Amino acid sequence: MSAAAKVSVWRQPAQVWAVAFACVIAFMGIGLVDPILPAIAESLQASPVETELLFTSYLVVTGLAMLFTSWISSRIGTKATLLIGLGLIVVFALLCALSGSVDAVIGFRAGWGLGNALFISTALATIVGAASGGSSAAIILYEAALGLGIAIGPLLGGILGEISWRGPFFGVVALMAIGFVAVLVLVRSSGEQRTPVALSAPFKALGRPALAVLAIAALFYNIGFFVLLAFSPFPLGFGAMGIGLTFFGWGVALAVTSVWVAPLLLRSLSRSTAMLIVLPLLALDLVVAGLVVATPAALVTCIIVGGLFLGLMNTILTESVMEATDLPRSVASSAYSAVRFLGGAAAPPIAAALWHAAGASVPFYFAAASVVISAAVILFGRPALARIDAHEADAPEEAAAILIGDAA
Incomplete structure (x- = not known):
């Protein structure tokens, strides 16, 4: 066992835990609006397509901003970038809570996406750079934060959404403010070495065959991810708490x-x-979700089973991007995430439009076809991915040893 594997993944510096906690809250924002989508549509007299734009505006801005986050953080520093991102999320989540129209919420969710991009892309690089146990331990921590945030988000959204559709937004404001204070107090900025990154760096990074293959595959994969997350609440027909519990399980x-x-x-x-x-x-x-869409219990089962596969893909893709090139991790992450989030941005309104045009099953078939395209991209692009498979016998074993060997 390597020296890195002897370090427990759960024994980390305070600044790593501060960033990880803020990551949990940031990822909660992805699923937080899920349980209140029908309530927002009813309260603000919005169509399902308009309501799904809450995801699209957030993800489009997140994706596009990702292309510039490494340039920004390399100049103003990691801590400043994290704090600006968190601050923007607090401000725009509050504005969402105070909004009186669906158009206003859509616009403020876009501002929220800007803060999200600044924070998330910098957070991964921060955790990788500061975590004990090497990059495998860092990625496990990051994915743990992602999974916890995505699980808690819908549950909190359901609980607060039973009171008012505005409740979940006020909840994010309070939690993100705590995250802001944690990062402000615990993350060190002194001694940080800044190497300015060119504005063109993420664009050039996408010219690397391995990164391009992974980014395109992730774009189509994310369509499947966000159809399952953002569209499923509508055919389920549950109230806010029912949707929240379903996606908590997911x-x-x-x-x-x-x-x-x-x-x-x-x-x-x-x-x-x-x-x-x-x-x-x-x-x-x-495909099965599309076939059983009229049976809520069966659809809930498909949603939760889908969560199992999505968890596997998220970790494998994140590890692959970190190992695919010799580029700085912040640049690789920014370039890849920009393309990935754009796929997620397209999915919700397309799914809603397909639902009204052809029935509730069709969005799931569309999502399945997108995931098949993702697999085809990996299959035909496999020659360019030799680097991510080169040390399959050490990094994964190290990660598993870090998790399993803690008790030994």
């Missing part, structure tokens, strides 16, 4: 596989092989 499933199952899977499979197994299974789950 988020828990995602967290379990991303943190514990993915490292075990990668002990025996290369990253590209694992993706070529998981993606078709996810596509099959989405």
Whole structure:
């Protein structure tokens, strides 16, 4: 076992935990509006397509801003970038809570997306740089924060959404303010070495074959992810609490596989092989969801099973991007995430439009087809991915050893 593996993934410096906590809150924002989508549509007299634009405005701005976050953070510093991002989220979440029209909420969600981009892209690089146990431990922590945030977001949204559709937004304001204080107090900025990154760096990074393959695959994969997350609340027909509980189960499933199952899977499979197994299974789950869409209990089962596959893919993709090139991790993460989030931005309104044009099953079939395209991109682009499979026998085993060996 390597020296890195002997360090517990849960024994980290205070600044890592501060950023990880803020990550949990940031990722809560993704699923927080899920349980209140029908309530927003009813209260603000908005169509489902307009309501789904709450995701689109957020994700489009997040994706586009990702292209510039490494340039910004390399000049003003990691801590300043994190704090600006968190501050923007607090401000725009508050404005969402105080809004009186769906157009205003859509616009303020776009501002929220800007803060999200500044924070998330910098947070991953911060955790990777400061965590004990090497990059594998850092990625596990990051994915744990992602899974926990995605699980808690819908549950909190459901609880507060039963009071008012504005409640979840006020909840984010309070929690993000705590995250802001934690980062302000615990994250060190002294001694930070800044190497200015060119504005063109993320664009040039996408010219690297390995990163381009992973980004395109992630774009189509994210369509499947966000159809499941953003569209499913409508055909379910549940109230805010029912939707919240459903996606709490989905988020828990995602967290379990991303943190514990993915490292075990990668002990025996290369990253590209694992993706070529998981993606078709996810596509099959989405097809079944389309077939059983009229049966709420069956659809809930498909949503939660989908969370299992999404957790695996999130970890495998994140590890792959970190290992795909010799580029600075902040640049690789920014370039990849920009393309990935744009796929997620397109999915919700397309799904809602397909629903009204052809029925509730069709969005799930559309999502399944997108996931199949993602698998095809990995399959045909596999020659460019040799680097991510080059040390399949050490990084995954190290990650698994960090998790499993803590008790030894």
